[in-house]
Amino acid sequence: MTPPNEHRPGSLRSLLLWILVPAQIAVLSLALWLSSRQLHQQVDLAYDRSLAGALRAIDHNISTASGGLSVELPYLMLEFFELTANDSVYYRILTEDGLADIGNQNLPLPDTHLASNTPVFYDRDYLGASIRIAALARPMSPPLYGQPAGRVIVMVGEDRSKRDQVIRNMMIRNIVRDLAEVLASTGLIVVGVLIGLRPLTRLYRQMKDRAPDDLSPIVAPELPREVLPLVGAVNQHVARYARQARRQRQFLDDASHQLRTPLAVLHTQLDYALRESDPAEARAALLAMRGGLDQAQRTAAQMLALARAREADIDGSPLRTVALTPLAQDVIRQLYGLARQKRQAVALDGDELGATVTGIEWLLREALVNLVDNAIKYTPEGGTITLRIERAADGVVLSVCDTGPGMTEDDIRKAGRRFRRGQAGKRAHGAGLGLAIVHTIMQQHGGTLRIQPTEPGLRVALHFPVDQGFPDKSSV
Numbered sequence: 400m401t402p403p404n405e406h407r408p409g410s411l412r413s414l415l416l417w418i419l420v421p422a423q424i425a426v427l428s429l430a431l432w433l434s435s436r437q438l439h440q441q442v443d444l445a446y447d448r449s450l451a452g453a454l455r456a457i458d459h460n461i462s463t464a465s466g467g468l469s470v471e472l473p474y475l476m477l478e479f480f481e482l483t484a485n486d487s488v489y490y491r492i493l494t495e496d497g498l499a500d501i502g503n504q505n506l507p508l509p510d511t512h513l514a515s516n517t518p519v520f521y522d523r524d525y526l527g528a529s530i531r532i533a534a535l536a537r538p539m540s541p542p543l544y545g546q547p548a549g550r551v552i553v554m555v556g557e558d559r560s561k562r563d564q565v566i567r568n569m570m571i572r573n574i575v576r577d578l579a580e581v582l583a584s585t586g587l588i589v590v591g592v593l594i595g596l597r598p599l600t601r602l603y604r605q606m607k608d609r610a611p612d613d614l615s616p617i618v619a620p621e622l623p624r625e626v627l628p629l630v631g632a633v634n635q636h637v638a639r640y641a642r643q644a645r646r647q648r649q650f651l652d653d654a655s656h657q658l659r660t661p662l663a664v665l666h667t668q669l670d671y672a673l674r675e676s677d678p679a680e681a682r683a684a685l686l687a688m689r690g691g692l693d694q695a696q697r698t699a700a701q702m703l704a705l706a707r708a709r710e711a712d713i714d715g716s717p718l719r720t721v722a723l724t725p726l727a728q729d730v731i732r733q734l735y736g737l738a739r740q741k742r743q744a745v746a747l748d749g750d751e752l753g754a755t756v757t758g759i760e761w762l763l764r765e766a767l768v769n770l771v772d773n774a775i776k777y778t779p780e781g782g783t784i785t786l787r788i789e790r791a792a793d794g795v796v797l798s799v800c801d802t803g804p805g806m807t808e809d810d811i812r813k814a815g816r817r818f819r820r821g822q823a824g825k826r827a828h829g830a831g832l833g834l835a836i837v838h839t840i841m842q843q844h845g846g847t848l849r850i851q852p853t854e855p856g857l858r859v860a861l862h863f864p865v866d867q868g869f870p871d872k873s874s875v
Contacts, residue, residue: 415592420585427584431577438569443531446562447520450533453555454518457490461551463539468492468499468551489530489556494539494549506554509534515550525556529563532556598622602630614641665692721760723797724752727786730767734775741780745771749788754795756863758844766840767797770859773834774801778856791862794846798860805857811850837861 460471470492493500507523513536520533534554542549598621605619616634665688672684727747738745756763767786774784782802789796834848837859841848846863 415596416589419588419592423584423588424581427577427581431574434573434577435570438573439566442562442566442569443520446531446557447533450520450531450555450557451518453488453490454533454535454553457492457555458535458537458553461492461553463541463543463551466543468494468501468543470501487528487558489525489532489554491552491554493552494543495536495552496546496549499543502554503556506532506556508552508554513552522559523556529559530556531559531562595623599626614638614644718757719760720755721758721763722753722755723788723795724754726760726764726767727788727797730764730771731786733768734771737772737775738784741775741778741782743775743778743780743782743784745775745784745786747786747788749786751788751790751795754788754790756795756844762840762843766837766861767799769834769836770799770861773859774799774803774857777801778803782856793862793864795863796860797863798858800853800856800858802856805852805855806850811852834859 457470462469462471489503489506491500491502491504491506493504503525506525509519509521509532511519513519513534516535516537518533518535520531522529522531524530532554533556534552536550536552539549539551598619602617602619602622606617614637616637617630619630622630668684668688672681672688675681675684724747731745731747735745771784771786778784778801784802785800787796787798787800789798838848841861844863846861849860849862851858851860
């Protein structure tokens, strides 16, 4: 089995330090390597200039006028070479053919051919030491042995020990300086990371110390800008959870409030039926229980419908074009049996039977079912219920008109509240949730629920926004 913490990510502080500190060390190490190369080049250039000066001085004192190769090196010149080179000095003067050779005759020649009048610098081992040699070839004037193309080669070498010692001393100083920079920059990085993550640490403690039921938004203005989108997303998620929790609490409160009494009545009726020995009385009690169960079932169904309507997310659900005429016809067929029991006439009418709206079909169906069910419930036997689809100045209107007792002005003003029943509703079975469901659904679709008394009866209309579609008259 995989240990629970095997794939657990490390802390952001450790991640930043493991990235920034090695990167800083790598960059400074590269800089140190480049500076050492430049230091070698610069020191060699400075010392090579002194060798070049000694080379030119010796060459200036070479003569072939006597018919042989001669050179005059006064003591003061050799002393000058010693002071300039800061170490042991070697020299060699020879003809290119090797017939004449003066000085340190074993001083090694360069591996490549020497161009005339161009000094060449190279390193060689000589007498057990590493030396730096400067060599120059030039035509002899006058030539020796009747050879006009003959050249003389001048070489000057110095021990590299002093030069290398200078380089080492400078490298040590550079390394000490760069190490100090590495330590200082690493310390600054560590301090910067710790200071930069301090707001996140405070946020962690703030959230950890919160009460379990505290769903208020996170307020942390000192957070970096890069973290604010994350805090905003968390606040949005917490707000959605808080709304859902409120709806769940409200549903539980409503359920306990509305179902407690019917269940208590059913319990009492059941006890009465069990004690009753007369079959007729027991049957009457069972019939009363059946009515109570039907009422509890209708209440529970409407409460679930209201909860589903509140939970529906218009922004997150797929919106479709809903044709109102087929929707109204389906609802009429669904509730036709109830209307037939009361010998009621149900019809569909209107000038805009081809109108469509944009929304969630099952929610719109739920709203229309509640309106038609209310109309059937409150309209007396032999009454009429008419569904109309028409155009209005502010959009599409789907209305349900009945010939029932209607509603008072006070009931109309308070329509849409949960568990509130009007004067007419008190004479019929109901939980007072139908219009609350319709009101919630219309709010989610950007529409309105409008109730108008008529003579006789009531008109309940669903007004959809003006941007809903109307078909071409010629195509309907």
